[in-house]
Amino acid sequence: MGSINSRGSGKLYLDFRYRNQRCREQTKLKDTPANRKKLQKLLDKIEAEILLGCFDYAKTFPNSPRLKKIKYAEEVLKNSDASFPIFKDFAELWFTEMQVQWRKSYIATIRNILFNRLIPFFGEMPINEISKSQLLNFRVQLTQLKKNGGGLFSPNHINRHMKVMRSILQEAADRYDFITPYKGIKPLKGPKHHIKPLSTNEIALILENVREDFKEYFTVRIFTGMRTAEIDGLKWKFVDFEQRVILIRETLVSGREEYTKNDFSQREIQMSDVVLRAMMSMKKRTGHLKYVFCDKSGKPLDHNWVTKSVWYPLLRRLGIERRVPYQMRHTAATLWLASGESPEWIANQMGHANTEMLFRTYSRYVPNLTRKDGSAADGFFSKILKPSR
Numbered sequence: 001m002g003s004i005n006s007r008g009s010g011k012l013y014l015d016f017r018y019r020n021q022r023c024r025e026q027t028k029l030k031d032t033p034a035n036r037k038k039l040q041k042l043l044d045k046i047e048a049e050i051l052l053g054c055f056d057y058a059k060t061f062p063n064s065p066r067l068k069k070i071k072y073a074e075e076v077l078k079n080s081d082a083s084f085p086i087f088k089d090f091a092e093l094w095f096t097e098m099q100v101q102w103r104k105s106y107i108a109t110i111r112n113i114l115f116n117r118l119i120p121f122f123g124e125m126p127i128n129e130i131s132k133s134q135l136l137n138f139r140v141q142l143t144q145l146k147k148n149g150g151g152l153f154s155p156n157h158i159n160r161h162m163k164v165m166r167s168i169l170q171e172a173a174d175r176y177d178f179i180t181p182y183k184g185i186k187p188l189k190g191p192k193h194h195i196k197p198l199s200t201n202e203i204a205l206i207l208e209n210v211r212e213d214f215k216e217y218f219t220v221r222i223f224t225g226m227r228t229a230e231i232d233g234l235k236w237k238f239v240d241f242e243q244r245v246i247l248i249r250e251t252l253v254s255g256r257e258e259y260t261k262n263d264f265s266q267r268e269i270q271m272s273d274v275v276l277r278a279m280m281s282m283k284k285r286t287g288h289l290k291y292v293f294c295d296k297s298g299k300p301l302d303h304n305w306v307t308k309s310v311w312y313p314l315l316r317r318l319g320i321e322r323r324v325p326y327q328m329r330h331t332a333a334t335l336w337l338a339s340g341e342s343p344e345w346i347a348n349q350m351g352h353a354n355t356e357m358l359f360r361t362y363s364r365y366v367p368n369l370t371r372k373d374g375s376a377a378d379g380f381f382s383k384i385l386k387p388s389r
Contacts, residue, residue, distance in 0.1 A: 002014060002016030002017070002043050002046070002047055002132060003015045003016075003043075004036055004039050004040060004043060006031040007026070009031055011027060011028060011029065011031070012024065012027050012029045012035055012047075013025060013026045013031060014027070014034065014039060014041055014042070014043055015045060015049075015205050016043065016047065016050075016156040017093065018050055018055065019294070020090055020253060021069070021070070021092075022089075022092050022093075023066060023070075025061050025064060025066075025130050027039065031133060036041070046060065049220065051337035053204070057070050058070075058071075063333070074129075083176060084127060084128040084129075084176055085127060086118050086123065086124055086125060086126055086127065087118075087119070087122040087123055087124070087125050087127045087130065087168075088122075088123035088124065088127075089316075089340075090127050090168065091118060091122075091168050092119075092173055093109065094167075094168050094172075095114055096111075097121040097127075097336065101170050103253070103258045103259060104253070104256050104258055105254055105256070105258065106253075109160075110164060113160065113164050114164065117161055118161070118165055118168075121138050121141070122134070122165075123137070127169070127172045127352045128172070128176060128178045129175070130169065130181055130382070131181050132181045132182070132183065132184075132185065134181075135162075135181060135185060136185070137166065138165075139158060139161075139162060139188075139263075141183075142158045142161055144159060147233070148312065150161065154190060154355050155188035155190030155191075155365050156190050157189075158188055159187040159190075162185065163187075164186070165182070165352055166180075166182045166185075168182065169182050170177040174259055181221050182274075184235045185225070189332045189366065192231070192385060195323045195327065195328070195334075195361060195362070196321065196323050196327050197327060197330045197331040197333075197334040197365075198222065198320075198327065198328070198331045199324070200335075201385055202318075202320050203222055203331070203385075204384055204385060205289075205318055205320065206218060206222075206314065206315075206320070207219060207222075207320065207385060209317075209318060210314055211310065211316065214306070214310055215278075216278040216279070216281050216282045217231075217301070217306075219274060219275065220275055220278050220293075221325070221328040221329070221332075222322070222328045222331050222332060222335075223272060223274050223275050223330075223381055224246065224269050224275055224332060224334030224349075225247075225269075225329045225330060225331075225333055225334070225336075225349060225350050226248070226269070226329070227251070227261065227265075227326075227329060228303050228325065229251035229253050229258075229350075230248050230251055230260070230265070231250055231290075231292075231293060232251070232252040232293070232300050232301065232303055233250045233251045233252030233257060233300065234245055234246070234289070234291065234292045234293065235250070235290055235291055235292065236283075236286075236287060236291075236325075236331050237291070237294055238250075239279060239292065240285075241276075241279070241280070243268075244270060244272060244276060245268040245269060245271060246268070246269040246275075246279075247268055247272055248260060248265060248266060248267050248268070248269060248351065249266060252300055255300075261351070262352070263352075264351055264352060264353045264360060265351040266351075267348060267349070267351050268348055270349065270380040272374065272377055272382075272383040273378055274378075274382060274384075275381075276386060278324055279292070286298075294340070297365055303325070307324075311325050329350075330361075330362075332349075332350075333350060333361075333362055333365075334362055334365045335360065335377065335379050335380065335381065336349065337362055337365045338365060338380070339376045339377040339379075341374065341376055341377050342360065343355040343358050345374065346358060349374075
C-alpha cells in the first residue's frame, strides 16, 4: 500500500510499488492537509489501475526520471518468467513489510545490511536463481571487509548478514514455491564471550572512589542489572518509592525512546535498601526533571561518553581489570545468586523469559538456592558498602 510523505524541502511525494519496484515521485505541492487529500485521490487511482493492470506510468508521470528504469523492468518481465522478481525488488518489499514489527534501532541495522551489502551483491539476480555457492562466495567476501574502525568483520557480524539473507530467501521460497538455496549453511563460530562480573571488593572500591555525581548511577547499575538502554531511558514516572520498584517500560536507543528489548523485558525491579538510598539521593538532584540520570539541562546521559570519560578511567586508576559497562549487569546477577535468591525471581528481575539463560550463563555462580523474595540480596548488598555517614 502506497503512502504520501514529505521531504526536508517541505514538498510532498508519492511512495508506491509498481512492477516489483519501489517508486517515489516528487511533486511541487507543499505539505498541507488540502494537498495531502488531493494526492491521496491520485494515489488511490494509481493503485486501482495497477490492480486492474491498466496503469500507464509514462502518462501519469511523463517527466519522471524513473521512466527508463520502468521501461527496462517491463522489458525484463516480458522476456523472463514474471513470477520471479529480482532480489532487489523482493528484498525491498520484504523490508517494507517486516519493519512495522521492529524497533527503530533494529530497522536501522537491517537497512544497513540490506542496502549496503546484500542488494549491491545480489540485487539484479532473479531470486529463485541464487545458488548456495553464491551465498558462500558472498560470505567469503564479508570476511575480507573492514569496519570503520579498521578491523575485519567479526564472525557474529557476518552471521547477522547471513541471517537476514536466509530470512529473505525463505520468505521468497514460501511465496513463489521454490526451494531455498540456504540449506546446510552453518553459522561461523566466533570466540565465546566470558562474563567478568565485579568482585565484592572491586564494587566497594569503585563506589568509594567514583566521582560523586556518578556514584548513584553506578550503584543502580551494579545492584539492579538494568541494561544500558533501560537506565538511559529511565524516567521518574517509572520509579515507585511507595512500592519500592523501578518499572522498566521504555528504553533510549541512539537518542530515541523505544519499546523494551522484548515483552519479557517489561518488568518491575525491586529496590534493595542500597538502590533505594541511591534513588532517593537522585530524587533530590533530578526529581524536577524528566529523566533520572541526566545532565543539568535534563538531557539523558550519553552512555558512550560515560564509558570513555568516567568508567574506563576509573577502572584504570584503581588498577581494576578493564571491563565493558555491561558487566555491571552480569555483576547484579551473580550477586543475587551468591546471596541465595531464587533463580525464578532473579530471571524476572533480569527480564529473562525463564531461568534457562540464567543457568547457561551463570552456572558456576549458582549455589544451593532457597529464598525467592529479594530480602536475602538486600542484606547481602548492604554488607558490601559501608553505612552512609
